[in-house]
Amino acid sequence: MSPRDNTWLRLARFFVGDRTGKIIMQFLGRKKKVTLNQQNELYGHCLQFYCQPPLENISLNEFEGFAVDRLKLLKTVENLGVSYVKTSEEYKTKLHTEFSNLGFPHKVGADESSSNKNQAGSTEYEKRRKDHISHFILRLAYCQTEDLRRWFIQQEMDLFRYRFSELKSQYKTDFLHKNNLKYDTISDEEKTNLKDQLINSSFSVSGTTVAEQDFYKVPFQDALDLVRTRKVFLKAGYAYIPHQDIVTIVLNDFRTRLSKALALTARSLPAVQSDERLQPLLNHLSHAYVGQDYSIQKNVGKVSLEQIDQLSAKSFPLCMRQLHKALRENHHLRHGGRMQYGLFLKGIGLTLDQALQFWRSEFVKGKVDTDKFDKAYAYSIRHMFGKEGKRTDYTPYSCMKVILSNPPSQGDYHGCPFRHSDPELLKQKLQSYKLSPGGIVQILDLVKGMHYQLACQKYFELTHNIDDAGFSLNHPNQYFIESQKFLGGGKEVKKEAEIPQKGQENTASNVPSVPPSRQRTTTQAVDDMGDLDSYFLDE
Structure with missing residues (x-):
């Protein structure tokens, strides 16, 4: 983990402005104003490992709205994950609908940013910003107990798996490189030379599909789960992984980072709990119900x-x-x-x-x-x-x-x-x-x-x-x-x-x-x- 990865965890102050109604996020070593280039770099891809914390001020209404929307999304991920096979078209269709309804980034290219002049680019940037900030808000709310951390990690992993699997091959490679996962696809020539081995060792790969698929060359120690289940071809210390299985490698990395981040964030909770206005809000989010308000008694007197x-x-x-x-x-x-x-x-x-x-x-x-x-x-x-x-x-x-x-x-x-x-x-x-x-x-x-x-x-x-x-x-x-x-x-x-x-x-x-x-x-x-x-x- 780089020092930048720990910035969120080295939280110094997290407080609510009295008159402006704004939540100010201030971090040690982060006193400079965020430039447009920094924002574009932060949201340069539609998918993130969420290593770098938010670097801007947001309103209290936006803070709560972002958190509630992401919680709704994670609840949907949980419900669909039990009701449907996670690779089925019905699962993907229903989750895609929820992404659209709640305004989170989905199925977009990696070249859009807020500098785009057209409306689509601006909208995509706002979706990525919402995705980024809402994750960190819920990270604070769900780091407080082991049960909450376990639930949050599982839903975020399922969410990440779906979004990564929906990326086109080019954007998967861009994401890997952006996050220092130097996994490159092998050339057509190497694929041809290893065709028989790839077919015999890789699940769901046949002679007709091997030419159409990308294979990633990954150090075998980064693919131990696939090696253990004998799903990949090994040669000279490298595992050759078909494109549909590279998500396993990336998910392991994502889980490790998120698990460490939540544990460290929990240690920093006293800095947040010192603000008596913010802590109840975070506690509420971890217990949050986002449906109908049953305090309004429309049925008064209907039950004897x-x-x-x-x-x-x-x-x-x-x-x-x-x-x-x-x-x-x-x-x-x-x-x-x-x-x-x-x-x-x-x-x-x-x-x-x-x-x-x-x-x-x-x-x-x-x-x-x-x-x-x-x-x-x-x-x-x-x-x-x-x-x-x-x-x-x-x-x-x-x-x-x-x-x-x-x-x-x-x-x-x-x-x-x-x-x-x-x-x-x-x-x-x-x-x-x-x-x-x-x-x-x-x-x-x-x-x-x-x-x-x-x-x-x-x-x-x-x-x-x-x-x-x-x-x-x-x-x-x-x-x-x-x-x-x-x-x-x-x-x-x-x-x-x-x-x-x-x-x-x-x-x-x-x-x-x-x-x-x-x-x-x-x-x-x-x-x-x-x-x-x-x-x-x-x-």
Whole structure:
């Protein structure tokens, strides 16, 4: 690694300007203003190893927008990588669509830069800039734990593999040379002389295709994975690699660089954490949910208390089904379970009065009398609905928050069953719900690969007897809504006829909508959720 590779890791200050709303990135030894030539050099190719950090100022809105878009892209890469063969045309088509929708560089030449006068060149430059900056932002957010680093590396590798494989031969060679990987293609004459050896030693190479393919001459120590599996021809200390396999060599290099960079970045986190405004934003990104906001209760009053038992069996995700079962059996949930389940019920349509009645009736069946409930628990429920404290419309937990929040301890039932349950216990639970043996194996395989949201999506498909859910699962309330749509023939849950409840006119459904200019920022939302945490008791 060159000294330039470590520039990002030698972070000195990373702060938010008070008035200008700009995030200023300053690095040791990097005080000169970035010139146009430097920018053109940085974004001279559509693909990067991300060795050199961003060298410019960006606005706070751009900072967050870039990060969220890249996170959406990586989530798509993860979902498609499990659902489709990564070399299939369907995989490539769907990923190409996501690139276009989110504005990242894809299938372009290496000769375009911001100096181009035409609009296409300018647009391509902006895409490369977004790709570069967004990678480094998420590198900061995902360096904090081993699980986050592992997930980030895997998705970035899959993303890199796809983009490199889509490059034309000329641009692959340009990329290798630009990154000091001096792997040159062999001449037609050498290819002819080694034709038989190349055919016999290389997978998917035949007599008719060997002449059409490029072969790279690589020092054998750089191609140990291919040598180990006997997929290449060796001669005089060099491996002769067909063009479709050179990506293996490049990916190993990319993974090594990124893994070291994340480990070193983690050591530099105190420099970032010293800014109390930036750290919540980075924490949010690592737990980020980028879908619909279920804090806006469009379904208020559509669910009656009598429906909950039935709905839990057919339309609750496994995490909420588990919490509901524990509440009915124990007549109590601890702090983490009350927060996770309470906000979910709010999101599916329970009113404040319904929520108070639901929790009171259940707790009274246990060891809590009515007076104690009203004194110790009712306030926190009203607070959850925005009727106490800051009067904030709190958001139901997303899958990422459930998965990455504090794991459950003895006596807890919150968390994600696919993430936090022992595999054997999870298997028994799935068997008790009458899932097929083959389906259980599929779920456990996804869990083993740490694809917890995809495991939950497979659970949805098995319990609803469908082959393809048709959506990417990111939120427990999304699971409920999609289930109700499916079971209702495309319609959401119908409102039950019930007597109007006193005080219902004061629920969150009647709170005026907030103009976009005054909506909560990401950091504020994180702070508000922390504030809600403090109102729940641990007993």
